[in-house]
Amino acid sequence: MKNYRYKERRNRLVRRVVFWIAEILLAVALAYGMITYVFQVITVHGESMEPAYHNQAVVLVNKFIYRIQSPKRLDPVALEISTGSATHYTVKRVIGLPGEKILIEDGKLKVDGKELEGVFSEEIISPGTAAYTVELGEDEYFVMGDNC
Numbered sequence: 001m002k003n004y005r006y007k008e009r010r011n012r013l014v015r016r017v018v019f020w021i022a023e024i025l026l027a028v029a030l031a032y033g034m035i036t037y038v039f040q041v042i043t044v045h046g047e048s049m050e051p052a053y054h055n056q057a058v059v060l061v062n063k064f065i066y067r068i069q070s071p072k073r074l075d076p077v078a079l080e081i082s083t084g085s086a087t088h089y090t091v092k093r094v095i096g097l098p099g100e101k102i103l104i105e106d107g108k109l110k111v112d113g114k115e116l117e118g119v120f121s122e123e124i125i126s127p128g129t130a131a132y133t134v135e136l137g138e139d140e141y142f143v144m145g146d147n148c
Helices: 002-038
Strands: 039-043 058-062 076-083 086-096 101-105 108-111 142-144
Touching (some): 002 039, 086 108
Antiparallel strands (some): 076 086, 086 142, 101 108
């Protein structure tokens, strides 16, 4: 009788330990999957997105959403930039969508020849490559910082 209780207690303890180990492994696997495929924490570098995102702001990025839908105009996006051995991220806002024509003329942003209002409160000082019409391909987006 004594031996039976000992074996029963030992079996319960073994089952409990195995269950705890399984829970821990499941939690680690879920965390790894979430970090790898769903979310990522990045630090904003620079002032190009002020006032929305300040320099050194920490942002949680949803990496999964663009696997099920395309970016929309004015969505903030994180772009991965690789420079040799280093990789960093920058945050910008989607301005132009695939197939559109972008032009910055007289400090105004134009998409397909129509002025895009309400995006920038001030005149755009430096048009960069958009000083001339930029025609986007079917898999290209045009992004800019808010503080231009």
